[in-house]
Amino acid sequence: MPAVVLALTVTGTVQLARSGHLLLPFERVTTLKGRLASIGDFFEDPQVVRILRKHGLRVETSSAGSRAVATGSLKGLDFVFPSGKPAADQIHDTRQAAGEYSKDFQPFDSPLVLASFRGYAETLHDRQVASPQPAPGGGQPLYYTLKMDKFLTLTRKGLSWNDLHVDHHGIHNDNPVLAQTSDICQSASADAYVGLVAFTQHHNTPPIDNRQARALARSISPLLLSQGSPSDSLYTYYIDSDGPSQDPIAVLYEHQYLAYQATYRAAHGTVDTERVLLYPQYPMLSHPHFIALDHEANQLGELLENDPELRRRETQLGYQLVPSGSTDELAEHLNGQGIPAPRPSHREQTAARMPDWQVLEQMIAVVKKCPKPVSDPAQQKTG
DSSP states (O other): OOHHHHHHHHHHHHHHHHHTSOOOTTOOOEEEEEEESGGGGGGGOHHHHHHHHHTTEEEEEEEOOHHHHHHSOOTTOSEEEOSSHHHHHHHHHHHHHTTOOOEEEOOEEOBEEEEEEHHHHHHHHHTTSEEEOOOGGGOOOSEEEEOHHHHHHHHHTTOBTTTTTGGGGTOOOOSBSOOBBOOTTTOHHHHHHHHHHHHHHTTSSOOOSHHHHHHHHHHHGGGOOBOOOOHHHHHHHHHSTTHHHHOSSEEEEHHHHHHHHHHHHHHHSSOOSSEEEEEESSOOBOOOOEEESSGGGHHHHHHHHHOHHHHHHHHHTTOEESSOOSSOHHHHHHHHTTOOOOSSOGGGSOOOOOOOHHHHHHHHHHHOOOOOOOSSOOSOOOO
């Protein structure tokens, strides 16, 4: 091979390697296998894949609901990433009792939100159930604060949206006023909503024992609706053109909405002002936990918490960093992209608290009879 061609070939190879598009033969790659819930899309993001490859890591994941992650077999896995603290606590307790290794990391968070549409939010505003957060420049608000106790009162009374005169905002919908969740038997977001409803109905405190939990669960069962859809399907329904009629209020995570608005703005040059968020007056954080099941997975957990490039990408995908720096990284990013940031920050508010996972399991058993867990959950993203 001529010297010039050889030089160009070597130079091109080195440049590709530096850009993350090519690994040189002598670079060591560690493959880590994990099971995730709603965080699964994070590891499919091309930029995340590139950043991890620079650190010699390749991640292979399978998906299951957070409760299935907690109760299913962990054989052959290096890590799990349940979307909520109760599932993470259950994994820790189970492995500690068995004398097995686990190490916990919490790189980011995403509050539970009730995703809705402007006409429905304004209908709740008319009833003094929701209040809009001020929008920059006096524009249409994207974010509302929801008084959960008043909202649940509407649900308990069995009122429909038409009963609330949603027609004043150009909508006709005779469906009941309630929040649609994904499958309570699988989904951390649905379980978190159970916890939020319980916290609200229990005088802003979580139930502390099984007797309290069962009695409270019987009381709040009429306030809950789970049709068994996985949370990614619920999100798909919400952003669909038929969303306003089929799912007026859907229980999602904040990062899903913010990522949608970023995509929408990139395509249309403006945000979607018809889709809005209702933030419970006492916010419920999701607390996703990365749990290393062996020492090799520790490197991934440490990168998620500390690598500057990866942390920037976490913010760009709509997550709130944990721990956060002296500034609100997510708000700065959103404002820089022309997307209004929700305010005030959850850090300035009293947060709702989930019951311990054993108590939550008692509540779920009353609300819905769930099938026994299987050793290898279906490969389905159920959040």
